[in-house]
Amino acid sequence: MADNSKLACAKKALSFVKPGMSIGLGTGSTAEIFIDLLGKANKEEDMDLVCIATSKASEEQAKKLGLKLAGFGIIDGLDAAFDGADQVDPEHNLIKGLGGALVREKIVDYRARRFYVLVGENKLVKQLSGIVPVEVMPIAEEPVRRELVGMGASSAPTRMDGGKKFASDNGNFILHASFPKIADPGALESDIVRLPGVVDSGIFTSRNVTVIVGKPNGFARVLE
Numbered sequence: 001m002a003d004n005s006k007l008a009c010a011k012k013a014l015s016f017v018k019p020g021m022s023i024g025l026g027t028g029s030t031a032e033i034f035i036d037l038l039g040k041a042n043k044e045e046d047m048d049l050v051c052i053a054t055s056k057a058s059e060e061q062a063k064k065l066g067l068k069l070a071g072f073g074i075i076d077g078l079d080a081a082f083d084g085a086d087q088v089d090p091e092h093n094l095i096k097g098l099g100g101a102l103v104r105e106k107i108v109d110y111r112a113r114r115f116y117v118l119v120g121e122n123k124l125v126k127q128l129s130g131i132v133p134v135e136v137m138p139i140a141e142e143p144v145r146r147e148l149v150g151m152g153a154s155s156a157p158t159r160m161d162g163g164k165k166f167a168s169d170n171g172n173f174i175l176h177a178s179f180p181k182i183a184d185p186g187a188l189e190s191d192i193v194r195l196p197g198v199v200d201s202g203i204f205t206s207r208n209v210t211v212i213v214g215k216p217n218g219f220a221r222v223l224e
């Protein structure tokens with residue numbers, strides 16, 4: 001997604017934020033732009049927002065901008081969450097988490113009354129397919145890899161970073177399970193999470209999704 005598209009998404013998303021709201025902060029390049037705009041608006045307009053971040057990176061960014069951070073021990077629920085996605089199908093099922101923050105993203109996004117997904121038009125697909133990130137506890141890495149292949153993945157290599165296994169903010173590994181096509185995202189989401197040792201997958205099938213699609217011309221459209 002071009003920079004203009006990302007900025008268009010972030011600006012449109014900001015229009016859904018009201019004073020006093022509790023906000024889930026996503027992770028990734030578009031979410032980063034949104035958090036910057038949110039921090040500026042919160043300061044200039046004294047919006048009194050309270051936020052929960054989906055990654056250490058987003059948390060640090062929010063702190064630097066003066067956004068108030070809290071946890072679910074203080075916040076009962078979230079009014080809205082704002083995050084990106086890797087794929088969005090016509091039913092608003094998603095693949096997310098190629099940045100490695102999928103578990104915290106799902107914890108936050110699924111608990112929001114409304115989940116706003118910020119994407120470019122290139123992320124809209126007719127059917128989900130390809131790499132599904134799956135976070136696993138290190139002890140379960142090999143058995144889960146075999147079980148994912150048994151479920152139809154063509155492969156499920158461990159994500160690497162600089163020649164070492166990538167570790168999530170939770171200290172776990174990420175398997176990149178490649179599925180040629182995903183006919184039933186909800187069923188696959190449930191099947192993967194039932195595997196012992198899996199923390200969660202990057203398939204998101206929450207029904208409270210609003211998709212904001214940014215365009216290179218600087219405009220954005222909203223898909224309810």
